[in-house]
Amino acid sequence: MNKQEKKLAIVTGAARGIGLATAFLFNENGYKVAVVDNDKKEIDNLSLENNDIKKFCYDISNNDHLEEMYKNILNWHSRIDVLVNNAGVADFGNIEETNFKRWNEVMKTNLNGVFLCSQKAIAHLKKTKGNIINIASISGLRASTLRVAYGTSKAAVIQLTKQQAAELGEYGIRVNCIAPGPVKTKLAMAVHTEDIIEAYHDAIPLNRYGTEQEIANGIYFLASEKASYITGQILAVDGGFEATGVGLPSLRK
Numbered sequence: 001m002n003k004q005e006k007k008l009a010i011v012t013g014a015a016r017g018i019g020l021a022t023a024f025l026f027n028e029n030g031y032k033v034a035v036v037d038n039d040k041k042e043i044d045n046l047s048l049e050n051n052d053i054k055k056f057c058y059d060i061s062n063n064d065h066l067e068e069m070y071k072n073i074l075n076w077h078s079r080i081d082v083l084v085n086n087a088g089v090a091d092f093g094n095i096e097e098t099n100f101k102r103w104n105e106v107m108k109t110n111l112n113g114v115f116l117c118s119q120k121a122i123a124h125l126k127k128t129k130g131n132i133i134n135i136a137s138i139s140g141l142r143a144s145t146l147r148v149a150y151g152t153s154k155a156a157v158i159q160l161t162k163q164q165a166a167e168l169g170e171y172g173i174r175v176n177c178i179a180p181g182p183v184k185t186k187l188a189m190a191v192h193t194e195d196i197i198e199a200y201h202d203a204i205p206l207n208r209y210g211t212e213q214e215i216a217n218g219i220y221f222l223a224s225e226k227a228s229y230i231t232g233q234i235l236a237v238d239g240g241f242e243a244t245g246v247g248l249p250s251l252r253k
Contacts (some may be wrong), residue, residue, distance in 0.1 A: 001185060001222075006030060006032045006052065007030070007128070008032045008073075008076070008080050008081055009033050009083070010033075010034045010036060010083050010084065011033060011034070011086055012034065012037070012083075012084065012087035012117060013087030013135075014036055014037055014112065015035065015037035015043045015046055015055075016037075016185075017183075017187070018085040018183065018215045018216060019035075019084070019087070019179065019210055020035070020136075021216040022084055022216040022219050022220070023053060025213075025219075026082070026220065026223075029226070031081070031082070032052045032054075033142055034073045035048070035055050035056065035076075036056045036058055036060065036087070037056075037057065038059040038060070038121075040057050043055050044057075053088060054076055059174060060113040060117045061109045061112050063116055065228060066120050066215060068119075068217040070120050070121070071092075072126075073227070079122040079127065080125060080128055080130060081164040082131055082132075083117065083118060083121045083130070083133070083205050084132075084133045084223070085113070085114040085118060085133070085135060085157075086135045087117075087134065088110045088135065088153075089105065090106075090150050092108050092147060093146055094146055095148045103148075106150055106168040107153055108157075110134035110154065111152075111153045111156045114134055114157055114160060115160060118132055118134075118175075119165060122168065122173070124227035125173045126171045126172075127139060129171070131222075131231075132161075132176075133175075133219050134157050134175070134177045135148070135177070135180070135219070136157040136178065137180060137181045138181045138238050138241055139154050139156060140154030140155040141179055141234070141242050157177065158177055161175055162232050163223075165233075168233075169231055172185070174222075174231040175237065176222040176227070176231060176232070176233050177233070177235070178215065178218050179234055179237070179238065180208075180235075180237050180238065181204065181237065181238025181242070182239075182241070183210045183234065184209040184239075203241060203244065204238070204239040204240060204244075205240075205243070205244055206240045208239065209239060210242065215237050222235060
């Protein structure tokens with residue numbers, strides 16, 4: 001392997017939001033970036049003006065898709081240095097209304113997809129002593145209403161991260177996890193009412209939502225050499241949300 005060859009980062013769920021911000025950040029820092037997403041409309045509409053960043057439309061929860069995806073990415077560039085498992089789905093509903101089909105749809109992408117995508121990258125990451133960044137959620141660290149499937153899937157991703165770090169460390173592969181708090185995405189702003197926004201602001205010490213770029217910064221840090229002795233860790237990029245527990249809103253009155 002040519003050590004002067006550009007490093008490659010794969011970012012899943014990258015046609016929009018946190019994934020896209022992350023893909024651009026890696027690219028700005030000299031990486032070739034494979035932008036992966038299964039939303040054909042979104043990825044077709046995504047305009048990329050740089051030859052070092054390329055779109056791949058695949059469903060990371062589908063094992064057959066992954067075989068073809070890795071083959072095509074490696075035909076484009078012959079190494080893998082970073083895998084960012086960002087692709088995920090959300091289905092919010094109470095426990096009694098979350099049937100097994102809805103539960104499985106969440107687990108298929110949020111957990112199975114992370115497992116399968118990582119597993120197929122290991123042989124390549126061994127060669128580069130690369131690393132994996134899994135994207136969980138604050139919902140995987142603290143329980144909340146209407147998140148029985150989503151929160152459980154993200155808690156499982158956190159444990160999977162630790163398992164991966166424990167087993168892959170001997171190969172020089174680091175594995176870490178980002179747990180974003182509330183983020184000001186287009187989707188969040190479209191569905192969050194003023195009451196929800198105010199409640200989040202009251203519960204977050206920094207008194208605001210995070211930005212897509214702030215989450216991307218955390219991801220890039222963990223993937224960088226500045227984090228060379230960090231593995232098996234969960235970094236909550238959440239404005240202090242997970243740390244505060246209960247009581248903060250009343251203290252602010």
